[in-house]
Amino acid sequence: MSRILYTKETIQKRIAELGAEITQHYKGEEVVIVGVLKGAFIFMADLVRACNFPCTMDFLAVSSYGNSTTSSGNVKIVMDGKHVLIVEDICDTGLTLSYLLELLRARKPKSLEVCVFLQKSACLKATDLKLKWVGFQAEPVFVVGYGLDRAEEFRNLDYVGELKQEYYVKK
């Protein structure tokens, strides 16, 4: 790890703000909160406890990075007239979220919104992607921690850091 980008305290403070905003937005409506596995599981666990409205939870299993630090371009999915809130750890190229939104729109939800922990705007490839809530705008570097992995490692860090290039680039 080369440097810490978001400390545990910074993350928790931002989640409290997001929870209050999302609670205000749905104002007691019933919502299905859909976490995108695996990366979103830690963010979702904290976010739902900062939200206060009737909700059920579900998860989608999606993977496009595998053990690589770049998107393979292929997203595989393993998983209805309700409000659906998708919770994701990161929007990098945006290809994963774009794919998921298209898929879930076909189910004709009452509403479909996204809350993403990190967004790397500089890396965006997907067009017409609307993210209603964004935790933090991240730099275009490979980040790990707080659910985010590099080859399944580092998900359990309670902070987010930049992964040093020498850890993942073979010389």
Ligand SMILES: O=P(O)(O)OC[C@H]1O[C@H](OP(=O)(O)OP(=O)(O)O)[C@H](O)[C@@H]1O
């Ligand atoms: O915006 P994109 O470029 O599509 O990248 C974002 C996606 O990549 C990561 O998933 P990954 O495939 O690593 O699966 P994981 O959540 O199990 O780590 C991350 O959790 C997002 O789902």
Ligand code: HPA
């Ligand atoms: O920067 C990242 N870190 C971990 N997983 C990711 N998936 C897309 N971008 C990233």
Ligand SMILES: [Mg+2]
């Ligand atoms: Mg990953």
